[in-house]
Amino acid sequence: MVSTLPSPNPERRLAALARILKLLRETEDLDRLVSSLLDNLKEELHYSLLWFGLYERVQHQVVSQGFLAPKPHRSLKSTFALAPGDLMEQVVIQQRPLIINDLRIEPRIAAWNEMAQQLAIQGALIFPVRHRDICYGLLIMGSEHWGQGITNSDRTFISTICSALADVLHKREQTLQTEQRKDPGVALASLIDQLQTSDDRDTQLIKIAQSIAGFVRPDRVRVFWLEPDKFEFWERLILRTKQARAPKCYTIDAPGLVMPVSEIRGVYQLLSKQQPLVVGEAQSANTAALPDRFLQLLKAEALIVVPILEQGSLLGFISVESDLAQVWSDDSRSYCKTVANLAGLMMPTVSAAEVQRQSEQEMQLLTGVVRSIQSESDWHQTLEMCGENLCQTLDAQQFLVLMHDAEHDGYQVMFQKRTLPRKRVSSAWPALDEVDWQMLEDSPTAIAINDLANDLKLLAWRENFEALDLQSVLACNVTPGNVPEGIILVASPHPRQWSTAAGHLLQQVAQQISLILRQWQLQQQTNQQEDLYSSIQWGLRTLQQTFHLEQLEESACQYLSDVLDAPLVALVNWQVGDHHAKVGRVISRHVDFGADQDSVIPLSSDAIINWAQQTDGPLPVTWEDFPPDTRAWITGPPNSKFLLVALKTADKHVPNGVWIVADRGDRRWSNHQLTLVSVLARQLAWSRRHLDIVDLLLERQESLEALNWYKHQRLNEAHRQLKVNLSRLSDPITQGKGLTAQRQLQLVRQLNTLTNGIENVVTQETWELRKHQQTTPLISLLNRLMDRVNPLIQSQHLWAKVHNESNVIIAGDLEKIEFVLYELMVAACQRSPEHGRLDIWCRPLERTHMELAITDDGDIPRQLLKDLKHGRPDDILVPSLLDIPPGLHFSICNTLIKQVGGEFSLQKLEDGRIMSRVVLTVAHKGK
Incomplete structure (x- = not known):
């Protein structure tokens, strides 16, 4: 403004x-x-x-x-x-x-x-x-x-x-x-002198109350004590400053004001955290945490409440009260807090005699535990004794031993000592929160929960505690400073305050019990290893001795069903390259579980197949996870659990099967069972792959042998008939005269040369190729090649040209080289567009080799070029472009050229042309 x-x-x-x-x-x-x-x-x-x-x-x-x-x-x-x-x-x-x-x-x-x-x-x-x-x-x-x-x-x-x-x-x-200002140091020193003159607790509390009254000048000073078993505060002393009467003391049997902790939980929480409470007219930082019941019971407009603590354990509190609203000075609050701390130090909860008696009881308990561990071979009986003695000593009703279950990220109840009411809860407890896990790992003593309704510790186990009707718990890690793999719980059905001594005793017993837990863990691991070893040996022996795919799959499914005691084991398989799968084998031991072997399962959309292929190792799922299409071919009751594992052999191999194991909803797959399934699935996958490859190669061998035999017989018959007819043409009776006779003789000589070449193939290359070292001028080789391919060039209206400036001598198996060059020329002509261009480039490479390159304007699939460069896929069962023409022909050309000491490659140039490149050997001079 x-x-x-x-x-x-x-x-x-x-x-x-x-x-x-x-x-x-x-x-x-x-x-x-x-x-x-x-x-x-x-x-x-x-x-x-x-x-x-x-x-x-x-x-x-x-x-x-x-x-x-x-x-x-x-x-x-x-x-x-x-x-x-x-x-x-x-x-x-x-x-x-x-x-x-x-x-x-x-x-x-x-x-x-x-x-x-x-x-x-x-x-x-x-x-x-x-x-x-x-x-x-x-x-x-x-x-x-x-x-x-x-x-x-x-x-x-x-x-x-x-x-x-x-x-x-x-x-x-x-x-x-x-x-x-009054000097709090002087008042505190005077109080200490007075406390040293008396050993009686009530007398000491009276002197403390009088000291506070003289320094703060409130209307009342009261001392409340905590009864751990009943979990309530009871008024032990009251001092009224405006009355001449002496302070009044009460006993636990005849207390003054009684305040159950359940009615003043906010006060108990703050005092347990060593936080004083201050209430005044304009000074009430903690008033929101105070229940109305607390203020009603004290009937004060302003007050200071300070806790009395012994080694972090709450003994009670001092209440400094005023009937009129006021703001307490900093000196008053500080003095009350200091005096309360002094009270906790000077007045322990138990006397020396009680301490000695408790020590003797604890020593007897620990001695009994150690003696039992050394003499008893039955760990269950040892834990029974420990639980009985601990519950009796600590006045508790429950004793539980929990072991961490890393396989399922939770805890298993290894032992439970119960008193009435006898209730059982699930043996599987959930995982702890990160805060609770770290708290149990770091804490050197037991963790006390005095009232579960008012404490957030071990929140993940709250439902388990409620199922057991527990209200207070004392929990400890058997190996402090390490991850809480073993946890011991002592609990009561009603709220109570656990003493520091109880926590120390439980921790000492827990350290002895840790020996039992360690032995039990080692024995469990040994049993699991033996079970796994025997199972693997049986499985490997069975798989290795089976040579028929159907028998192999049947034996593997039956064995897996026996080992896991599962009501359903099914094997879904398919051939690489197929679009659908079928259920090949089914082992069902219950009518609620089954798989339809007549169903056609789409590989691209089925949930089980895709989930399994995308997961490395067994994948646990439930019946509710399956979509309707999957439920159409596999059945199971509600909440049933399934284990899916793809039959994989190597990362570069394509899976061709999925193993399915099913059981009811309460089934839990242990770690060694998952390991067993993984090992057997991997061995089954390799065995199936081995048998598939053997069957594929045998099938190809039989087909090629039959084809080779048939073509060889046809070639042999053609060679026989050609020789018969040539002998007739060579007979002087059949010869003509003059120019006709000369041409006939020339034709007969050419046919004889051809017949001799065919005879070499028929007699020497029946079942394998052989090398025939020959030489020929490059120009002659090119002329024969162009004469042979010229009809195809003319039919395609191609513009063809040979680029050659040398006339070297080519060495090698010329028949095979000519066949390869002819195959490459035919392929170039067939893929070239009409009126396209075809070039043959000849270029010497050093002194011993030369390059012959054929370029054309055609096109070729990129995958074919990639397969020619890198060879067939690692997975021989995966279909390849090298298995069918023209890829098959290119692959054969590559093999033949390598056998005669040359090189072959097919590549696409930057200008878009296709180049077929062949490196040939040049004959040395003088040969």
């Missing part, structure tokens, strides 16, 4: 500020100081009303200290109590200036409305007088104008003066406190 007042002269304003600050420094009387200050402000700021009041923190009120007004008014001398929502309280708490548009009608400062109406005051400003975070008073300035604003200059001027005034009030308060 912008002020309508003119801006003051800076030099005059500075002089006024210096004058007022000097006044604040030199004036000692507070009344004269306030009067002179208001006069100077009136002269400088021209406000109709100037009022200053001191803030009293204890009573939470503002007391008038001085004012200047148009006319006197009795309310200007009043004391203003601050209430929630009041603008004056708002300024005190927030410690920021506040502008009031119309003081006459503002409801949030109603105490000033009538006075403002009579004094004709409308707009007003409220400034806090504060030192750091402490408010010492309020300065109110009123004007006859509505919504009176303030300039930046005036704001700075007033703030500076208020700050200087606050410094003066702060120093004044410190001086008064120094004069009135």
